[in-house]
Amino acid sequence: MTTAPDLFPRTTGTVYEEIPARPAPMLVSGPLAWMRENLFKSRFDTVLTIVTTILLVVFTLALANWVIAQANWLVITRNLRLLMVGLFPIDQVWRVNLAVLFVAFALGYSIYAYIRVSRFVQAALIGLVLTMMVVPAASALLFSTPPSFLAVGAVEVQSGTISELPQPRAAFLARQGDTVRFEIALDALNDTDLVGMSGFMDRAASGVYNAARARFRTEAEIARLDALLAGDTLTERQRAAAQDSRDGLSMPEETTATYQVNTESISIRILDGATLAQVSSAVLDIAQARDAQAGERTNSGQPIEYPVYEFVAPADGWYVLEKSLPEGSETVGILDVRGIPPILERNFTGYNEYVRITDDFTVVGGRPMFEDSQIPFISMTDNLYRGERSLPDYMSLFAGPILALLGRGLIPFIGLLAVGYGAGYALVQLRPRAPRNQSAHAPARALVGPLWAVVLTLFFVLIYGVNGYSTLDFAFMFASFAWVGWMFFAGITLNRASWGRPLFASVALTGIAQVVLLHGDTSDNVSGILLGSLVWMTIGLLAARQGYINSQRFSFRESVIGFGVSSLIWLALFLIVPLLLNAASSLGLIPALAQENVIGIVETRRWGGLLLTMVLTVVAILASFPLGVLLALGRRSSLPLVRVVCTLFIELVRGVPLITVLFMAQLLVPLINPGLANVENAIRAMVGLTLFSAAYLAENVRGGLQSVPPGQDEAARALGMGSIQITLFITLPQALRAVIPALVGQCIALFKDTSLVALVGLLDLTGMAKSITAQSEFVGTQSETYVYITVVYFIVSYFMAFISRRIEASGSGAVRRFG
Amino acid sequence: MSDVTHSENTASAEPIIICRKVNKWFGEFHVLRDVTVDVMPREVVVVIGPSGSGKSTFIRCINRLEEHQEGEIIVDNITMGHDIRNIAAIRREIGMVFQQFNLFPHLTVLNNVMLAPMNVRRWSKEKAEQKARELLDRVGIPEQAEKYPGQLSGGQQQRVAIARALAMEPKIMLFDEPTSALDPEMVKEVLDVMKEVTSSGMTMVCVTHEMGFAREVADRILFFDQGRIVETGTPEQLFDNPQHPRTKLFLSQIL
């Protein structure tokens, strides 16, 4: 068959070759290519990159320098409890800790239900825990505490307007085997050295240091004025003024010369803290020290050694350092002491506790006395840190102790997060019934709501407290809850097995017996018992009914496990715990059970710090949510009066600053009704915040309602649904889903706005920071305190934002619009 | 054949929908003008007409999504008035399917169908779920029950909407251009379901531009123009032998 060549060859299915899929071509890659592509693409990019880098580096360096070399973080270490829980009674702080741990558990569980936790976040958390465990230990091991300079002598040192007399005695804590090293501070032989000294100084040594500094400052001022006067840039009047100032200044004598610093030998005695018996003693010879410094040699040619005295503590506990100069000496000596870290004192009702700042070495009470007065100890406030700090100093003094302190709170928190997460996992493993096209974790979601309801209730009960309940009462109460669980599973078996009936009957009878036992002694009359039985039996029967109805959902194995677990809890709480408690109290280990009041009420004015901030936020969010939704619906209502009132309220509140609302809640409310004057300050702030937040929430929700297409309402009406049903099932759910990001944003804003309550006298995080820095002890530590609370605010808000972003990403909150 | 059905109905029963001289205005605009029509039980009425002629408004007046101002609408012996209880009672008996589906996007397909029977008819969850699964089976998408509307195609969504309306076990179904928002290849699946519904003996009022469908299933066609019923008749009469010049013009434009 001969044909002319086909000019337009038709491609049919069989003609063209199969083209196999190939991997995409490699792009030019590597760090250099990346940098060229992303940082230096154009000249403008290059300039921007460089400028940003410079700014970043300068800022970071300045900050790091301040954090490490200058800031006094002791204000945080000393006040951490105040900043976290405020004036919450110390012996009750465990309640806050417990409540927070419950919250951590619920958080962990919810995170499992809704959020994929990336490897990165897991690693970050583990890293954080490790840091908080390792760094304090490591810095205690690796870096020695900077020296303490202690003044010795009988001469008063002038420091500004006050004069300080060196303390003859100072108490300190040591562990068995700790080595304390004493030498004469040869760094202090002239003024220049004195000013360069870096470490702790007691007040008298600090006075010497200050005097030297003042002398240098005067010297510099004189030089400046002399230079001015020598020049011809001044007007007549300026010249006269400068001359006046110059005449007023005279060069002070050298400080070391004034006080004859370190011209005499120093005697040291170490006494036992309890008995004041001498443990050891030494004399540090000044001549030898000077010779050693000058590099002199002994007759045999050996270099002369510094006179150093090392004391090794024979046992744990208090010691007293007694230091003196020869009798009648009119000089000041300065000791360089290594191995005595300053102590933090913690006051509890009933006893005091002393903690070394570099480690957790804690001693309860036992502070040494001398002639009926307490011997001053080497404490943080009396011993000021002077001079520029090095990184090792920073690590051993601040980073280590602060991380250790934080770790004590955060490690259990993170642990409980993990436990909650694990609980979610266990639950899903137990009942792996995810509906199709849903995440495998979805079955865990059903319990998130109830869990939070329980946890938040527990939280507020724990924090606020109830009067008149002993441990025993609580054990019985929880036992009753376990009994409700028991009834639930008995209800299941009732529907399942022939022996269900006797089982159910005996469980129910146990319930009655329990009530009679519990209330038999407390309620004087029969009606109390009857009422109690009635209440518990109703709850129990309801639970049993639920079990009966839902029995098909549980496998036999599950119901047996559930029954077993609730029985165990019941037994433990109803029999074992009370037995143990009774035994303990009869042995005198714990106070008599009948009078004890485990969680007595803690008035809100004792709440403070982060605790108060969080409580205000949570209460305001929870309370403003229903209020805001109602206001939003009211504003769209067809009833003119409702609409006008809601609109008026919303616009009024939105039209004034939050601080005004708070002041109104504080000041105006009592005017409306004098009875309200007794309402506690914190509660009034909660009301103010709630009203404020509700108005904004209402506007957000209204936006959401407007975004629901009218067709939704029509479709629901066409189905015969009433307007309340439509709102509840159709419009509101869609509106709320649409505004979740805005609502979360509002929660975060509210969290930050709570700081304004500081202005109406509440000691929330900000208020506490304000009041701490107002104490004379912590004057000049505003920067440290506010930096710290900034970090706390940031971490909490970031955590909230993180969670909400992940929830949105998981699709649970997203609006499912038509494809 | 449809003729026969029609006459049978006329003979045997009262009309289920009665509209007498219904008038409606949107502000100054007179949308419905003296609309008078009776619909018999089991009758399938198709409404056609140019855009803006008031078809949707008319059909929405039947379940009072729009209020008419003059005239009388009686559905299933209940007069449409301001009495809310009457309206609720009537709406329970009328299912409606919209051009834009209007499914509830936050609920699964199953819950979309179950919601109204549970809350309006107060059915138990089990009964509602059984009915819903039955209907999803009937409209041909039993496997989509757990999905959300956003995950379905347009045709599937409209079939869910039909199931949702049927779940209330209505006596009357209203369709307002149910296929107009669909891609051509999905139109057939929805029309098939609608045909199946008519064959089960449902009273139906349907606005549509699908003339083939109208010719096949309608007992009667109403031609609307400028708020008036201009012409009415069996599909054969109206399509093959239109009387009114307006009808002729309209049919010549779309056929």
Ligand SMILES: Nc1ncnc2c1ncn2[C@@H]1O[C@H](COP(=O)(O)OP(=O)(O)OP(=O)(O)O)[C@@H](O)[C@H]1O
């Ligand atoms: N809510 C309203 N307010 C004012 N005018 C309206 C309203 N709804 C409809 N109209 C007007 O009433 C007239 C009839 O509208 P209708 O929706 O009933 O027409 P239709 O026949 O369904 O048209 P189409 O085939 O385009 O759907 C139109 O001119 C329309 O602009």
Ligand SMILES: [Mg+2]
């Ligand atoms: Mg229309």
